[in-house]
Structure formats: structure tokens, C-alpha cells
Amino acid sequence: MTDQSVHFRTCPFCEATCGLAVTMRGDEVVSVRGDDDDVFSRGFICPKSQGLKQLNEDPDRLTTPLVRRDGELVEASWEEAFDAIDDGLSRVLAAGGRDAVAVYLGNPAAHSLGATLYGAPFLKALGSKNIYSASTVDQMPKQLSGGLMFGTGLSVPVPDVDRSDYLLILGANPLVSNGSLLTAPDMRGRIRGVRERGGKVVVIDPRRSRTAREASEHHFIVPGTDALLLFALVNVLVAEDLAAPGDLAEHANDADAIAGLAEPFMPEAVAGPCGISAAAIRRMARELAAAERAAVYGRIGTTTQRFGTVASWLVDVINYLTGNLDREGGAMFPLAAAAQRNSAGSGPTGRGVAVGRWASRVSGRNELFGELPVVGLAEEIATPGEGQVRALVTIAGNPLVSTPNSAALESAVETLDFMVSLDIYVNETTRHADVILPSPEPLAKGHYDTALYQFAVRSVANYSPPVIETPPGQLQEWEVMLHLAGIAAGQGPEADIEAWDELVIRTLIGREVSLTGSMIEGRDPEEIAAALANRRGPERLLDFMVRVGPFGEGFGADPDGLTMDRLEANPHGIDFGAMRPRLPDVLRTPSGKIELAPAEIVADLPRLEAELAAAVPRNGHMVLIGRRQLRSNNSWMHNLPALVKGKNRCTAQVHPDDAARLGLSEDGHARVTSSVGELVAPVEITDEIMPGVISIPHGWGHDAPDSRMSVAGEHAGVNSNLLAPVAVDEPSGNAVLNGIPVEVVAADRATVVA
Ligand SMILES: Nc1nc2c(c(=O)[nH]1)N[C@H]1C(S)=C(S)[C@@H](COP(=O)(O)OP(=O)(O)OC[C@H]3O[C@@H](n4cnc5c(=O)[nH]c(N)nc54)[C@H](O)[C@@H]3O)O[C@H]1N2
Ligand SMILES: Nc1nc2c(c(=O)[nH]1)N[C@H]1C(S)=C(S)[C@@H](COP(=O)(O)OP(=O)(O)OC[C@H]3O[C@@H](n4cnc5c(=O)[nH]c(N)nc54)[C@H](O)[C@@H]3O)O[C@H]1N2
Ligand code: SF4
Ligand SMILES: [Mo]
Helix, strand or coil, X not given: CCCEEEEEEECCCCCCCCEEEEEEECCEEEEEXXXXXXXXXXXXCCHHHHHHHHHHHCCCCCCCCEEEECCEEEECCHHHHXXXXXXXXXXXXXXXXXXXXXXXXXXXXXXXXXXXHHHHHHHHHHCCCCEEEHHHHCXXXXXXXXXXXXXXXXXXXXXXXXXXXXXXXECCCHHHHCCCCXXXXXXXXXXXXXXXXXXXXXXXXXXXXXXXHHCCEEECCCCCCHHHHHHXXXXXXXXXXXXXXXXXXXXXXXXXXXXHHHCCCCHHHHHHHHCCCXXXXXXXXXXXXXXXXXXXXXXXXXXXCCCHHHHHHHHHHHHHHCCCECCCCCEECCCCCCCCHHHCCCCCECCCCCEEEEECCCCCCEEXXXXXXXXXXXXXXXXXXXXXXXXXXXXXXXHHHHCCCHHHHHHHHHCCCEEEEEECCCCCCHHHCCEEEECCCHHHCCECCCCHHHHECEEEECCECCCCCXXXXXXXXXXXXXXXXXXXXXXXXXXXXXXXXXXXXXXXXXXXXXXXXXXXXXXXXXXXXXXXXXXXXXXXXXHHHHHCCCCECHHHCCCCCECHHHHHHCCCCEEEEECCCCCCCCCCECCCCEXXXXXXXXXXXXXXXHHHXXXXXXXXXXXXXXXXXCCCCCCCCCCCHHHHCCCCCCCEEECHHHHHHHCCCCCCEEEEECCCCEEEEEEEECCCECCCEEEXXXXXXXXXXXXXCHHHHHCCCCCHHHCCCCCEECCCCEEXXXXXXXXXXXXXXXXXXX
């Protein structure tokens, strides 16, 4: 058909960055398939990719701003919407000051070029201490441990899966999640590759997940005890003289301290609390040490729990002790073509990371990387006093479903004086907003993964131009962010967007030319700006970032180097190769060394020791964990019919022994109660889950009265975060979402409480 055209683009829905071949007829999506020529994914896709077509067709997706009038959200023009925001935010700022406005940035913001690159100017103009994001219900412990050990909040070693002989995976299910802090499309193929090379894959998880089933070996673990297990591995490596960091030693501080710190955590001491035998732990340590090239990888099961930072740190301590840090086939530092934080300027010495430059007003939790733990948002809204939050801006976030103690946050949000959301739906969160600004659908946006390529197993660069023209009357996310910046800066609703955009690029250029070690150190900013003048918005910023990046043309320094023009000429992406050793230059610590025993982490060890000492038999008590599902993406893809069809997936999984003990039956329901909430969910009995553990997926509970997601409403499920109390991993303030004590009883559906 001549009126059809095929467009190649990167899928924006998860961290795997798969290449898609999208067939269009005008603005209509005919099909979405894998791009066999994509340099990274080679045709691999998952079912969520169909979301691109389904979102395009979704009648519930917002295309006009909504403004609340007489209590109801009604369609409005952009002018009216920005007027309302200027009015609402100005009133709150005048009455309560900068901190009275809180911002929450959700997960899709990290997948959006506009929101990623233009978030900073808005936040800077706003100047509030109350900045929150999904990071503190996710990976903050890993960012903190990486930051303290290696020097930046994005210094996260990534398992080099394609060249490894031994993978130890804790609390991650990449066959379903498709990888996180690990950008590598087709994880099933890559994990199979390890085994086909004669290597071994070991999975530690309270559920026999898809990844566990694909692995050579799987161990159930009592939720929340990974730090104990990892410490026991360290203990064995040291006690049996298996530690062999080799050349790494010359780049590290405090290696001597590790043995002493690990001393209390003998395998025999942790075996009971973890539910893994001492013999198995010793064998694991020996195999890890003996493997030619091995990597330990921990993900959300290890970060969203009580000892997230300690567990995240120990993962890299083990990678160090076994000599696998920065080694091919081990855990390595990626090198992204644009914006790689840990390669800005030059190493190995740097400023390191600042922790706790301010603290939250009510509970005194530390700021990290410019934000506060989101578990504290509800109390910051609800507690009167100076600095009380009175307005909230959500950007691509659904915190009323995604964050702990959802009911308390909802009650707090209802009392706000003003709320704005940049989103694509009226959902559980945005239904409370006074103004909702719509984002264009993914096909109408340019795409490049500045964030995710920082965790990629290969240095890949791939830009996708918009396939659909911005519909008339629609604004791009970056333009919206700059309008918000203008309002926050007191310039009113009609700020000069072009002037703001100019300021943003000038700021980036100014910083780069004065950066020691930059490709354009000392160059004339005017000359650089002139060379970028043919573009605007995110594409101009991206052009700049790739040109000064590690493969860049450096504004004349290397004529063969990377530019936006070259990216546009390569729709299947450009592959600059596998990860390569980067020590010591990748470091940005003040000492210029790897810090193996950071004080902030060591300070949390007495808490872990107390846990070990207090470990009591569980006596039939149940703990809650979550799970991800192939056809879900956190809370927001349940309005797409292709992704919700089939049987109800929002079930409470329990082991047959627990089901028998608690009187639960497969066609019945369980009432699950925690210290803060209660819900009723259909029971699914399976021996894939560890006895004593119950699993309910997060991201459901779409029965809010005035949300406008008709399909999701028919597949409502329950919000598991109603059960999550306000509990944190102390050093990072990250929420505890796994290992929550609950009581489980059989419930008759007819007695469901409202
Ligand atoms: N119990 C439990 N809770 C969890 C987790 C868990 O494992 N267990 N996981 C946590 C994790 S890792 C994360 S990242 C968070 C996610 O937490 P959030 O980011 O708060 O939630 P999402 O479900 O990703 O919701 C994203 C929002 O963005 C909107 N959206 C989607 N696409 C776009 C777009 O292109 N532009 C704009 N402007 N908006 C868009 C959606 O409509 C939705 O409102 O959830 C966390 N919550
Ligand atoms: N299909 C799909 N893909 C997604 C998402 C999605 O919602 N759906 N969300 C995306 C996001 S935002 C993120 S952050 C990533 C997350 O990516 P992953 O970290 O791979 O997330 P999960 O699939 O939730 O896997 C976490 C595993 O940890 C286990 N677990 C729970 N508690 C513990 C514990 O205490 N210890 C151990 N060792 N394991 C535990 C769970 O049983 C689960 O199997 O996925 C991304 N990809
Ligand atoms: S794995 Fe992730 S990036 Fe790949 S098609 Fe699925 S959702 Fe898209
Ligand atoms: Mo996440």
C-alpha cells in the first residue's frame, strides 16, 4: 500500500529501549513490530510495545487541558489553563513561600526527552525544597551507594551479561521487567547466552519468577534479608581467603575494614533469618569466587526494602572483592553517548555526592540529589506550620497509587489549595488536580533515552523523530515545562518560551566550556551556540550533548564524531560497542578512590546487626511483597484493552501450605490487613511463592469514582500500597515496599469493606 509508511523508533515504555518498526497510514497506526535492524534489540519486543498503537487509539487519552470549574474538570484552552495555574501557584507562593509548592516527578518523565531535559529549569525557577520523585520508591539506595562509593548519583555498575560466566541476581525479574538499571533488550536471550556458554545463573527471590525458572539455580529468600545474605557471602570470601581484587586494590580505600564489618554475619548466623542454608551460602561464595567472570546484580527487591542501601553497597563490595568490578563480564560502568554523568569533566577526583543539604520539615529525612523521600509527602501537606506544602505539581506521576500509605496521601491531597498535573489521563491522582495539562502521545514526540543509556550494556545512541506532527493546539512537554518555569519565576502565564529555551542551552554551553577536561573547554560560547542554531527545544540540547559526549565531534575536534545529523541518518541506531574498563577515570570521589566503607553506610550497620540479633522464627506470620507483570507498566497501562484482556491478574499469591493453614481457596478471596490498611483480593494458590509470603502486584486499584479510564475501571483490581506503612531504608529514605508484615484471612467477597 503506497499510503503506508514505516517508521523506526525506540519504544518509550521501559528501560530496554527496543527498536520498533511502526507502520502508519496517515496519523493511524497500522502495526507495531520489532525492528530487526535495530543495533541493540535486533527485533526483540514485548507485549507492552502494542501500547503505542493502543495509546494512539485510546479515546480516554487527554488531548485538551482540563480546568476545574464549579468542582468539575472541564475542557479549556491552553491560555485559560496557564492563567489558572498562574493564579493558583502565585497565591500559594505569596502566602507560603517557595517550599509551599511541592513537585512529584513520575517514572514516564525519565522516558521523555522533554520532561528530562526541561525539568531542571522549572525546578530551579521554583526553588522549592519539596521536590519528590518515583526514585524514592525505587532505586535511590543504589544511587546513594554508588554515589558514595564511586562519586556520582549515576555511578551504578551494570552486569556485563553478554560476557559473564556467572550471574548472581537478587530481587530482579528481568524476564518480566525487561531489566532495570540494566538496559539490555532481550534479557531472556542474554541469560540463556550465559548458560549456553557453560556459565551459571543464580536467582535469589521469594518467588520462583520467570527469571528464576530460566536460571540454573534459584533460592527463596525471606523478604528484606538480602543484606544479611550478601554480608555472609563477604564473610566467606574473606574467611576462606577467596577475595582477589587484584589491580582494583590500588584504586580503593578502606579495603581493610571490610573483613571486620562482615564478621558478625557468618553463614550459620544468617541462614535462619534468610531461609537459605549455610551450606548453600558457602557454595555460592565459592562458585562466585571461582568463576572466571562473574557479576552480582541486585534490583528492586533489594532496594525497596528495609536495608536497601546496605544491600546495594554489598553488591558492589562483592563485585570488588571477586575482582569483577570494571572487568569484562563483571560489573562495569557504561559509557553513554550523551549526558553520562560519571564522565563529565575528568576523573578520578571529583566533588563526590552531598547528602542531606537539607532535611524534610516534619520527619527530618535527608535530601538526596535534590529531592526528599516521597514517603514524607503526605505529612508535609497535612502538618501545619511554616513551610507547609499547599500546592502540588505532578509530572507524569501517579503517587496516589505508586507510593506507600496511599490512603493517607489521598486524604492529604484533598486538602491542598492547588494542584496541577501534566499527564495523559484523568486517573487516581490527577482527578484531584485543579488543572490537567495533556502531554502528546509518544508518537508525536522526539525520543532519545538520555537516562537509560547511562545503564546500558552497550554504548548505543538512537534518536527517534516524531512520527505524528504535534496536533494543532497541542504543546510539547518541554514547552509546558518552560511555561511552568515562567510562572514559577513570576513572569506570568505568557512567558517567552524561546527566550527560556535560549537560556537553557546557553547555561549548558556555559557550564561545558568552563569544565576542566571537556572537549570544548575554553571555547567561545557564541561560536558553539551559532553551530546549534538550526534546531530548538530538546533536539538542540541533544545535539549539543552528543557533540560534547565521549563519541562526539566536539564542534570540530573530531569531524567523524557524533552529531544529531548523524543520529538522524541512522534510524536503527549507532552502536559504539560493549562496555569497556573505565577505572580510575570514571571515579568522581574527593579521594579519587573507590570508597569501600563509606561512613554513611557503615553508620547503618548496627541496625542490621540488631536485626540479626532479634531475628525470631516467623511462627506463621505473613509478609507482603509485590510483583511486576509483562502486560503492566506500573499503574498506567491498564486502560489499553490489549494489555488487560484475559483473566484478572491482580491476585494475592500464596503458597499451598499457607492456603491450607489460613483456609484460603483458589476461587475465594483473602482479606489482607497491615498496620495502615486493609484490602480484599482474589486468591491464587501457587508453589512458586515462598511459604509465609503473599504477593500482590502494585499499580492496580482503578475504581476511583471520578477518574476517566473506562477500560481500567473494568479491570480495577486493588491498590497494594494501601497496605504499605511509612517505613524507610534509613540512609536513603527510600520506601519499604517489600517485606511488609500483614495478617491474612479468608474473606467472603460479599463482605468486602469499602
Ligand atoms: N508496592 C509497590 N509500589 C511501587 C513499586 C513496587 O514495586 N511495589 N514500584 C515503584 C516504582 S519502581 C516506580 S518507578 C513507581 C512509579 O510511580 P509513578 O511514576 O508515580 O507511577 P506510574 O504508574 O509510572 O504513573 C505514571 C503517570 O504518568 C502518566 N503518563 C504516562 N505516559 C505519560 C507521558 O508521556 N507524559 C505524561 N506527562 N504523563 C504520562 C500516567 O498516566 C500516570 O499518571 O511506582 C513505585 N511503586
Ligand atoms: N512489565 C513491566 N515491566 C516493567 C515495569 C512494570 O511495571 N511492568 N516497571 C518498570 C520499573 S519502573 C522498574 S523500576 C523495573 C523494575 O525491575 P525489576 O527490579 O526486575 O522488578 P520486578 O519484576 O518487580 O522484580 C523484583 C523481584 O524482586 C522480588 N523480591 C521482592 N522482595 C524481595 C526481597 O526482599 N529480596 C529479594 N531478593 N527479592 C525480592 C520479587 O519477587 C520480584 O521477582 O521494571 C520496569 N519494567
Ligand atoms: S521490553 Fe520495554 S522497550 Fe522493549 S518493547 Fe517491551 S516495553 Fe518496549
Ligand atoms: Mo521504577
